[in-house]
Amino acid sequence: MIRRPLVVFAICWVLGSSAAAGLDGRGVVLAGGALAAALMALLLHRRASWLLAAACLAAFGGAAGERMWVDAHNATAVPALFAAAGAAVPGTSAETLEAEVTGTIISAVEIDGDRVQFRVSAESVRVSSEKAPQELGERLLVQVRLAEQPELAIAAQWQRGDRVRLAGEFAQPAEATNFGGFDYRRYLKSQRIHWLFKASGAASVHISAGQRFSMASLLSRIDAMRAALGSRMDALYPGEQSGYMKGLVLGISEDLDPERFRQFSQLGLTHILAISGLHVAVFLYVLGGLLRLLRMTRERMLLLMIAAVPFYVLLAGGSPSVVRAGIMAMLGLAAARMHKLKDGLHLLAAAALLMLAWDPYMLSDVGFQLSFLVTAGLILGVPPVRVWLPSGTRTKAWFDLIAVTVVAQAISFPLTVYYFNQFHLLSLMANLVLVPFISFIVMPLGGASLILDAFWHPAGKLLALAAGISNTVTFGFVLKLSRLHSFRMIWATPPIQWVICMYAAMALSLSMLKRARARREGVSESGASPLGEQPECLPSDLEFHAQHAKPARPRLPVLTDEDAVTQPLDTYWNQPLHPAYTAGAASRWAALFLRAGQFLSILALLLPLIWAYYPDWDDRDAYVSFIDVGQGDSILVRTSGGKHILIDGGGMVMFRKPGDEWRERRDPFEIGKKVVVPLLQQRGVHAIDLLVLSHLDSDHIKGLKAVMEQIPVKRILWNGTFKPSEDAISVLQAGIAQDIPLYAAAAGLNWKMDAHTSIELIGSAPGSSSANAAIPTVKEQNGQSVALLIHLYERSFLLTGDADEVEEQALLAQYRSHHPSAPAEQSIDVLKVSHHGSKTSSSAEWLSYWHPNVAVISVGRNNLYGHPNRNVLQRFEEIGAWVKRTDLNGEVQFRITGKNQLKIRQKLPN
DSSP, rough: OOSOOHHHHHHHHHHHHHHHSOOOOHHHHHHHHHHHHHHHHHHTTTTOOOHHHHHHHHHHHHHHHHHHHHHOOOSSSSSHHHHHHHHHHHOSSSSSSSEEEEEEEESOEETTTTTEEEEEEEEEETTOSSSSOEEEEEEEEEEEEESSTHHHHHHOOOOTEEEEEEEEEEEOOHHHHHHTTOOHHHHHHHHEEEEEEESGGGGGEEOOOOSSSSSSHHHHHHHHHHHHHHHHHHHHHHHHHHHHHHHIIIHHHHHHHHHHHHHHHHHHHHHHHHHOOOHHHHHHHHHHHHHTTTOOHHHHHHHOOOHHHHHHHHHHTTHHHHHHHHHHHHHHHHHTTOOOOOOHHHHHHHHHHHHHOGGGGGGHHHHHHHHHHHHHHHHHHHHHTTTTTTTOOOTHHHHHHHHHHHHHHHHHHHHHHHHHHHHHHTTHHHHHHHHHIIIIIIIIHHHHHHHHHHHHHHHHHHHHHHHHHHHHHHHHHHHHHHHHHEEEEEEOOOOHHHHHHHHHHHEEEEHHHHHHHHHHHOOOOTTTOSOOOOOOOOHHHHGGHHHHOOOOOOOOOOOOOOHHSSSHHHHHSOOOOOHHHHHHHHHHHHHHHHHHHHHHHHHHHHHHHHHHTTTTOOOOOOOEEEEOSSSSSSEEEOOOSSSSEEOOOOOOOOOOTOOGGGGSSOOOOIIIIIIIIHHHTTOOOOOBEEEOOOOOOOHHHTHHHHHHHHOBEEEEEEEESSSSSSSHHHHHHHHHHTOOOOEEEOOOOEEEEETTEEEOOOOOOOOOOOTOOOOOOOOOOOOEEEEEEEEETTTEEEEOOTHHHHHHHHHHHHHHHOOOSSSOOOOOOOOOOGGGGOTSSSSSHHHHHHHSSSEEEETTTOOOTTOOOOOHHHHHHHOOOOOEHHHHHSEEEEEEOOOOOOEESSOOOO
């Protein structure tokens, strides 16, 4: 602690900010008391000074106080708007709050299809029901939906720093409606934004010139410079390579192909696309080389380089990773200028303190966490790992790269699992190959082509051609590895305690590596020989042998007759052993403890890994989750034996008119990719044992294409029909391409998933195909739905897709014919209401036969169809069924215990 006081101070600051973010006031006090007790123990063992202990406590209290103060003041300036929106449907605003806002644009203007988005520092607001404007003084996220294609040119002229007057309506950001889902409201709150302001058409936005000298206007010039450089990249590189090179060299990620980014993400290569320390180092290296050509003195060079770093940070987008690298570079250059350059950990700690003091919410940013942890891991972990690798002159660079890559992968692994729920076993190899290739070949070629293009376009184009060939090789390599799905592992989201445990285990492993190396070299970490005290000076040719020689057994003294008379023989045996004996015994005990420590460090790494990959290995409860996918269906069943059944995957139906292609976004929202797949991965679904396509309408199956691309599927059950639509064709073709067995639903078909789970098809859809018959084409699919009766322990769930009243009658007739001894009426536990509560389903006869205790309606908020129908809700009320709705309750989850207890929880309150 005494050797690195700033590092310890920064750690205590992080602990204080974390405690205030995750605990209440009492918890913060208890955490502070625990820290005080730990510091007191270090003081008693003389491992810390009183001054440092007091500074650490002050850091903890200061950080906690700052975070609590920021949280208390992070609230909307217009409570009345909150009160009005609180009565609205969760995640939306049922009552529109039309208003007029005046302020300044404080972010770059993003145009994506027909949507324009930017942030505004609002100064005043006038709600339509009021005459006088009110002072606002807070940030808003503005979303403008363009009405016509010519408005794209108008929106392209809007820029940061402009004064703006907007006419539109307030809306609260959507909150998470599924367990573990992305909470957009919480994310924007960390950006100090509490409201969305939605405007329609460019006519609702009135722009005027802003202040000429302001931070926003300065950043606007930086935006213009980035845009100009991006345009040069567009001229140099074709197609998607332009977006890739803009992200690689300039940090402009908006034009990066989403599918390409997903491939990089699967292999753990996204850090290549994020501007970070490597990019700053290359920038400073090139700048330093240019300044040397000008024969500038060292002191002036360092000053100019310090001044140039903030410009590059702003030009690269100002992400947490590049801000961290920029601050560390400035501090390092300043220390070198004063001839007081310290170690990297001090620079890293100083950068963390400056960033968190400026904005404590950065602590929750994934980029911030990965950037600092990986950098600290490289500083601490590479030396002890590198000394175990060969150090030959020709191979030194390769083994240096291996050490850096292995340590970086290990340090980032816990956070990768925690946030992204996947890890590719080929990630290490991909990083070993691509990081040096891109860092030392592609990125310099890209930067050089951009610079040369400003002076002579043909030269820039020639370098761009070479970079383009390199990019083609990179894309092919990444594509090949990303398609090896058998090497991709899915991890359930572990608790934060697991992350802490993993980093503690890594610290223990590094400590064991250092101790083992020290013992192997014959000296302890303190520099003393394990053989005991040695002479201060040894002949150089005998030094190695003196350190490593085994202790010689001491010879017994030769007794003479005179000695025997004057001194008893026992005297010699009662004397202390020779120091060599004592040192040898201590050495053996030290070796034993070292091996025990190594064994414990291996266990400390392996046991948490195994537990995290199989977190529910001893969970014998069954779960049925009705996932909120808007206007659609998606139901996940986890059996008591750990198998998974997915019924439908949701999907948004798009209505596009001819000529509206300009409205398409670069990465349009897709339910399967954005909602269903992340939720399945968070819950540790390594494979889907049975995928059920209730019918082939897009709102039930469109999201399944993404599911089949990301998660292995063992078998598919579908209604046995064909629908000539793009979504139906793509999903069925994906199943055939992956050689997944397809089973057509047929009356009486049963599935025994495990000892306590069975599935029964209560009937065949009227138009479905029978065995050995041609697959019929059916355009109207609602009445062709697969109807499943799932038994989990002794609880029953009836799932019927979008079955209409005609199919309900047919299913009842078939079920009664197959079960002649069944009672005239049954009572099931849970019924998935057909067709989102449409008036064409859930007939009185159907409900009176099954008589469900709980009814679940999967329906979208403010949908255009009027679902659920009021008469349907009344029929459920008449039979006494408890109705749950995904539009009001979010995800509805049922848990069936081994004692046959049925427990219900919902994401949102009624």
